[in-house]
Amino acid sequence: MKWATDHIQPHGWLLACDARLEHIVRWSANVPRSLRRAGLSAGLPLRDVVGRQATHAIRNALATHGEAHRRPALVFGQEAPDGRRYDVAIHTAGPDILLEWEPAAEMAGDGAHLSLLRTMIDRIREITDFDRLFRTVVRLFAGVLRFDRVMLYRFAEDGSGEVAAEYHAPNLESFLGQHFPASDIPDPARRLYSTNLIRMIGDVDATPIPIISPPGMAPPDLSHAHLRAATTSHADYLRTLGVAGCVSVSLMVDGRLWGMIAGHHYSPRVMNMSQRIVARMFGEFLSLQITNLLRTKRLAMTRQTHALIETLLKGAAPVADMPAYLTAHLADMLAFVQCDGAALWAGGQWTLHAAHPPRGAMDDLLALARTRAGAQIWHTTHLAAHIPMAADYAARAAGMMVVPISSQPGDYLLVFRREVVRTLKWGADPTAPPRQQAEDGYFGPRTSFAIWTQQVTGECLPWSGDDMEAATLVRSALIEVMGAYHQLQLTERATADLRQRMLNEELNHRVKNILSVVQSLVSQPLEPGATVEGHADRLRGRIRALALAHDQAVRSEGGGLLRALLDAELAPYRERCFVTCDGPPIWLTGRALSVLALVVHELATNAVKYGALAHARGRLDITWSQDAAADGWRISWRESGGPGIAPPVRRGFGSVLIERGFPHELGGRAHVNYRPGGLEVVMDLPARHISPAPPAQARDAPAPAAPPTPGKEKTVTDADILLVEDQFLIAMEAEWAIEESNLGQVRTVASVYEALTAIRDRVPDVAILDVNLGDESSIEVAHMLRARGVPFIFATGYADRTMIPPELWDVPVERKPYSAMALAERIRQLVS
Numbered sequence: 001m002k003w004a005t006d007h008i009q010p011h012g013w014l015l016a017c018d019a020r021l022e023h024i025v026r027w028s029a030n031v032p033r034s035l036r037r038a039g040l041s042a043g044l045p046l047r048d049v050v051g052r053q054a055t056h057a058i059r060n061a062l063a064t065h066g067e068a069h070r071r072p073a074l075v076f077g078q079e080a081p082d083g084r085r086y087d088v089a090i091h092t093a094g095p096d097i098l099l100e101w102e103p104a105a106e107m108a109g110d111g112a113h114l115s116l117l118r119t120m121i122d123r124i125r126e127i128t129d130f131d132r133l134f135r136t137v138v139r140l141f142a143g144v145l146r147f148d149r150v151m152l153y154r155f156a157e158d159g160s161g162e163v164a165a166e167y168h169a170p171n172l173e174s175f176l177g178q179h180f181p182a183s184d185i186p187d188p189a190r191r192l193y194s195t196n197l198i199r200m201i202g203d204v205d206a207t208p209i210p211i212i213s214p215p216g217m218a219p220p221d222l223s224h225a226h227l228r229a230a231t232t233s234h235a236d237y238l239r240t241l242g243v244a245g246c247v248s249v250s251l252m253v254d255g256r257l258w259g260m261i262a263g264h265h266y267s268p269r270v271m272n273m274s275q276r277i278v279a280r281m282f283g284e285f286l287s288l289q290i291t292n293l294l295r296t297k298r299l300a301m302t303r304q305t306h307a308l309i310e311t312l313l314k315g316a317a318p319v320a321d322m323p324a325y326l327t328a329h330l331a332d333m334l335a336f337v338q339c340d341g342a343a344l345w346a347g348g349q350w351t352l353h354a355a356h357p358p359r360g361a362m363d364d365l366l367a368l369a370r371t372r373a374g375a376q377i378w379h380t381t382h383l384a385a386h387i388p389m390a391a392d393y394a395a396r397a398a399g400m401m402v403v404p405i406s407s408q409p410g411d412y413l414l415v416f417r418r419e420v421v422r423t424l425k426w427g428a429d430p431t432a433p434p435r436q437q438a439e440d441g442y443f444g445p446r447t448s449f450a451i452w453t454q455q456v457t458g459e460c461l462p463w464s465g466d467d468m469e470a471a472t473l474v475r476s477a478l479i480e481v482m483g484a485y486h487q488l489q490l491t492e493r494a495t496a497d498l499r500q501r502m503l504n505e506e507l508n509h510r511v512k513n514i515l516s517v518v519q520s521l522v523s524q525p526l527e528p529g530a531t532v533e534g535h536a537d538r539l540r541g542r543i544r545a546l547a548l549a550h551d552q553a554v555r556s557e558g559g560g561l562l563r564a565l566l567d568a569e570l571a572p573y574r575e576r577c578f579v580t581c582d583g584p585p586i587w588l589t590g591r592a593l594s595v596l597a598l599v600v601h602e603l604a605t606n607a608v609k610y611g612a613l614a615h616a617r618g619r620l621d622i623t624w625s626q627d628a629a630a631d632g633w634r635i636s637w638r639e640s641g642g643p644g645i646a647p648p649v650r651r652g653f654g655s656v657l658i659e660r661g662f663p664h665e666l667g668g669r670a671h672v673n674y675r676p677g678g679l680e681v682v683m684d685l686p687a688r689h690i691s692p693a694p695p696a697q698a699r700d701a702p703a704p705a706a707p708p709t710p711g712k713e714k715t716v717t718d719a720d721i722l723l724v725e726d727q728f729l730i731a732m733e734a735e736w737a738i739e740e741s742n743l744g745q746v747r748t749v750a751s752v753y754e755a756l757t758a759i760r761d762r763v764p765d766v767a768i769l770d771v772n773l774g775d776e777s778s779i780e781v782a783h784m785l786r787a788r789g790v791p792f793i794f795a796t797g798y799a800d801r802t803m804i805p806p807e808l809w810d811v812p813v814e815r816k817p818y819s820a821m822a823l824a825e826r827i828r829q830l831v832s
Contacts, residue, residue, distance in 0.1 A: 006219050007208035008227040009201070011270045012102035014211065016220055017046055021059055021097050024049060026213040026220060028227075034101070036082050042214045050099075051081050054088075058099065062090050072224070074273065077104045087273040093221040100227050105272040113274040116144050120282050123732065124289060133293070134165035137261065137286060142167040143728035145271065145279060147247070147263035151175060154259045158182055159190070164259070172266075194257045196224045197250040198280040202270035204235045204244055226276065245269030247276075249283035253291050261286075301466055305336045305473045326405075327351040334415070336470040341397065343414040345369075346405070355396045356416055361389065365400065369412045373402040377471050379463045381417075391458060394419040399460030403471045406479055413474070417460035560593045561693055562586050562635075566622060568815055569600045571822045573613045573620075578641075583624035585693035586633070592689035595665045596635075602654030603637055603681065612642035612678050632668070632686045639678030647674045658683075719744030719831045722764035724781055725795070726750045726773045734768060734795075734823060741824035743831070755781040759788070766830045767792035768814075768823075771803050782808055791830040793823075 008014050013035075014028040024044045032038050035049070047055040057075050065073035072091035079085050085104040090097065105113075120140050127133040134152045142150040149168040153161040159182030166176040185193070193199070208229035211220055222228040230238070238246060243264045251259040261283060263269075271279070311332075326333070326346055330353050334342050341355035343362065350362055357365060364387050372378045372386075379401035383390035390397070397416035405411045565588070566581050573579060588596065604613065612618030624635040639645075648655065655672070658681065662670045666689055673680040721738060723746050725731040735746050747764070749755045751773060758764075759781070767785055769778040771794050778794075785792045786808075794804060794813045804811070812830075814823055 006211045006213070006222075007229040008100075008211065008222070008225065009203070009229050010206050010209050011202050012100055012227045013209070014101070014225070014227055015046070015049070015099040016093075016096040016211075017099065019092075019095055019097065021055075021062065022046060025096060026211055026217070028209045028211055030209045034082070035080060040212075049081075051079075054078050054080060058088060058090055061088075062097070065090070072100075072226075074277075076273070089226055089273065091224055093224065094218075096220060098220070098222075098225055100225060102227070102273055105274045113278050117278045117281055120144060120278070121285050124286065127289075128293060128296075130290075130293065131165075133289065135167075138165045138167040139732070141261055141263060141279070141282070143732075145247075145263060145275060146265075147269065148172065148266050149175075149264040151262045151264075152259060153180075153262060155257060159185070159187075161185070161260075190257055192223060193248070193250045193260065194252065197252070197283060198226075198247065198276055200226065200247045200271050200276060201230045201235075201238070202245050203268035204230060204238045204246075206268070226273075242266055247271060247279060249279050251283060251287045251290065253287060253294065258287070258290065298466060298469060301470060302473065305470050308332065308335055309474060333413070333474065336474050337401070337415060337467045338417075339401075339415045340418045341416045343416070344412075345414070346411045355418060357390070357393045357397045361387075361393065364389070365414060366412070369402040369414065373404055373412070375404050377404070377468060377475065378402045379468070381459045381462055384458055394458050398458060399463070401463055401467065401471060403475050404479075405475060415471075419458060420461050421457050559587050559589050562588055562596070562624065565593060565597055566600060569597070569604055570620070571825075573604070573608065577613050577616065578619040579622075580620070581622045583622075583635075584626075586624065587691045587693045589689045592666055592685065595662060599654075599658055599662060599683070602657060603679075606654060607639055607642075607679070610643070611645060612639035615642050618642045626687075627684065630684065632684050633690050635683045635685060637679070637681040637683075639680070642678050644676045645674045645679045719765040719827070720762065721746045721827065722755065722758055722767040723748045724750075724752075724755045724767065724773070724778050725770045727770070730770075737823050738827065741828070743824060743827050752776050752778060752780055756784060759784055759790075763788055764790060766790065766827055768827070769794055771796040777803065779805060779808070782811070793826050793830070 008028050010030065013031045015024055015031065016026040017023060018025055022045060023042075024040070024046055025042055027040055032040055037049070040049070046058075050058075057078055061073040061075045065071075072089040075088040075090070077085045078088050080101070086101040087104045089100040089102075092098075123140055124133055124136055127136060138150040138152050141147065149172055150166070151163045152165040154164040155161050161180045161182075161184070163175045163178050163180075166174060168174060211222075213220065238244075241264070243266065245265040245268045247263040247269075249261040250257060251261065253259075261279075263279075327344060330342060330344050330351055334353065342353045343356050343365070344351040344353075345366060350359070352359070352362075368386055369378070379399070380386060381399040383398060383400055384394065396418060398419035399417045401415040403413040403415065405413050562583070563581055563585065570579050570581075607613040607618075607620065612620050618639070619641045621638045621640070622636065623638075624633055626632075627634050658670045658672060662668055662683060667686050668689075669684045671682045673682075721744050723731060723734055723738075725734065725748065731748050731750075735748060738744070738746050744765070747758055749758050755769075755778065767781075767790060769781055769785075769792055771778055782792060782794075792811065794808075794811050796803065796813060796815060804813075812826055814826055
């Protein structure tokens with residue numbers, strides 16, 4: 001396939017150097033204007049064109065990049081001679097080294113991009129259901145990277161694609177469930193998508209910039225260039241769809257192109273280098289996640305099949321007449337694959353089971369099995385295409401899988417599936433003759449994207465790779481029935497375990513790299529006997545505790561209220577246990593707030609697992625008072641009503657934090673007493689970390705929650721919940737918290753106008769209002785809800801209520817970041 005080999009997109013510029021990265025050999029026509037320099041010519045030293053400092057940075061990046069063929073070396077924020085900063089991608093293309101220059105993104109955005117990537121990966125890391133995974137992926141991609149439409153394609157064996165998930169703007173039609181012919185992505189393009197995992201076209205109507213090369217020089221290889229311009233045919237294809245800008249991220253599974261994330265925008269959309277890295281790494285992690293789920297599913301199926309076969313083989317060991325034994329256990333053997341019936345040809349006779357063709361047709365099927373299968377598994381979804389008379393019994397057997405069960409062709413297990421009438425929606429007629437290729441080698445664009453409906457009759461559901469693998473296992477077991485099977489079983493099991501361990505190690509390595517910033521704050525080893533999931537939960541809890549303290553410190557100019565910290569951390573437990581907090585309003589410095597946030601979180605977590613908060617009759621009393629003689633404050637944590645506490649055998653993270661981290665960070669002292677009645681911790685904090693709370697802060701401090709009221713709690717499962725939140729990722733967090741708590745259905749809106757419209761359309765049972773909606777406030781929505789008698793919660797990242805009018809100070813407040821348990825409990829209280 002011939003691509004646009006000598007043009008690039010105009011949002012950047014390109015230089016090509018020799019293999020030693022010393023001299024320029026070609027350049028894009030916009031380089032003189034971009035660098036404000038005239039008189040470029042082949043052979044000029046690179047340092048004379050881009051400067052010594054930039055040349056040095058590029059050489060270092062290429063030297064440290066190694067042999068990673070799929071990724072370019074990157075330099076961010078490099079200053080050029082014109083004084084402007086650029087992001088530079090460097091990769092080898094034949095004899096040339098290509099340098100692609102694009103205007104640099106804001107340096108302050110690097111951390112935001114890393115945070116977005118981390119959050120996107122966290123959202124999908126624990127999802128094990130494919131449908132939910134794909135729905136989450138397209139919504140994350142659209143919300144984070146801002147595309148009008150995002151589709152996740154899944155490719156079939158024949159190369160055709162299906163839109164497995166989609167997220168689009170409300171004013172756009174849906175392509176969900178549509179099928180697209182394989183010719184939409186020709187084989188050369190698929191090969192390129194398999195090696196260059198991200199492709200971005202910022203503006204299909206932009207005028208491409210030519211590459212200037214000396215006479216007689218071969219065209220440059222732009223196959224892996226981010227700036228490579230679209231071919232005329234590809235641009236026409238996108239225009240037919242009404243698309244102005246797009247991005248595609250390839251999904252590779254087991255070394256092949258499994259699918260693709262495609263983002264469409266209906267106005268020009270240029271992604272900077274940092275955004276493309278986020279998209280690409282997210283796609284790579286998703287590919288690993290899909291691979292892991294497929295292998296996990298396959299492994300579970302393999303183990304199930306192994307167990308079935310092992311049971312059969314144990315019973316077969318003493319049997320002399322194997323055909324008779326298999327005939328007697330035919331129904332059990334069919335458990336390995338979804339089917340409607342079967343026929344066993346063994347020992348020169350047929351054994352039929354459930355739905356099957358008539359006996360008079362079996363000789364033709366045996367001849368077909370011998371011709372098509374031989375000693376290999378073979379299948380078809382359309383028997384009538386091979387035996388025309390099979391159309392008469394398609395209602396019983398429209399498709400067939402042939403499983404040879406002897407080392408030499410002779411004995412077969414035939415598995416049948418009934419006809420399933422299906423209606424498929426195609427983006428084009430799949431039976432139409434192939435489109436002619438354009439001059440650039442790309443297939444000419446379709447002139448219409450009207451839905452073409454195909455009624456499929458006379459066929460069964462397709463046989464999957466899992467069906468094939470299960471049949472392969474059964475076949476292998478049966479032909480090795482005389483003793484060799486057990487050794488083969490052990491080998492297969494060990495191989496599957498090794499593949500799983502390797503995949504887990506690779507996933508762990510990827511996640512650790514991405515979360516390195518967070519892990520530097522909580523880099524504690526896995527405790528002996530603990531699970532990975534438990535360790536991850538503890539890390540998330542510590543991160544949330546730090547986030548809460550950091551948010552209070554930032555919003556409150558470097559500190560926060562002790563009571564606010566305690567209320568936020570202990571809110572989820574007040575409904576089942578008696579929790580008191582007693583002491584004057586005091587203000588902690590930012591450093592003390594962060595350390596105490598971790599300490600309180602560790603104590604609360606341990607109390608839930610082992611102490612007073614694990615029991616309905618448990619009690620926790622926290623007091624603080626000034627110790628004038630010691631020039632400090634004493635904070636006491638006392639548990640009672642729980643099980644007796646014994647000193648731990650080993651010191652975990654919490655013990656080390658209290659006994660060593662607390663004195664080291666704050667210069668204080670801490671004493672832990674493992675009393676028979678419950679844990680007691682006394683912490684002495686120097687006065688320099690504490691001051692009286694400002695009057696406004698003391699006034700806004702939340703009042704201690706009332707103790708739990710005995711009685712039966714009302715079950716809430718069908719509440720209509722309105723969520724008003726302008727931040728996409730936060731909205732998803734709240735939605736999932738509510739979904740996992742089985743509270744009801746959530747309607748999410750992002751503006752005051754949408755919220756008022758939603759209330760007029762259907763009055764909710766309860767609402768969650770983000771106080772600050774960008775340039776507007778949700779107070780007007782709160783007034784409408786109150787007028788209609790609807791209970792609601794304010795959600796805010798601020799440490800006080802300064803943005804809430806006095807007449808609404810009685811409204812419950814849930815502070816960001818959300819605690820899923822606390823948010824769900826708030827909603828349950830209001831609705832109940």
